[in-house]
Amino acid sequence: MDPDSQPVRGHVLDFPRAGEHGLAVETLADWIGNLEEPAVVSPADRARVLDLAADFPEETRIRVRRALADLAGG
Numbered sequence: 001m002d003p004d005s006q007p008v009r010g011h012v013l014d015f016p017r018a019g020e021h022g023l024a025v026e027t028l029a030d031w032i033g034n035l036e037e038p039a040v041v042s043p044a045d046r047a048r049v050l051d052l053a054a055d056f057p058e059e060t061r062i063r064v065r066r067a068l069a070d071l072a073g074g
Contacts, residue, residue, distance in 0.1 A: 008027075008031050011027060012024050012027050012028050012031070015027065021056070022056045022057070022060040025049065025052050025053050025056065025060065025064055026053075026060060026063050026064055026067070028049055029049050029053070029063070029064040029067035029068050030067045032045075032046060032049065032067065032068060033067035033068055046068050049064065049068065050064060050065065050068060053065070
C-alpha cells in the first residue's frame, strides 16, 4: 500500500476490532473499486476479497461484487 492508503488501511482494520467484519470487506472492496490505478491490485487479490465476502450475508456479497465489478466497467 502506498502512503496515501494508510488512512484507509487503519479504517478497514478498525472494523474487525469492533466485530464488523462484513464492513471491513465492503470497505476494502470499495477502496479497490475507487482506485485511480486499479492495476495496483492484482486480479488474484481482488479474487481473494470476493472469497472473503462469500462467508457473509447476500447483501454484503452483492455490495462487494458491485464494487469490484466497477473495475471492469460494470
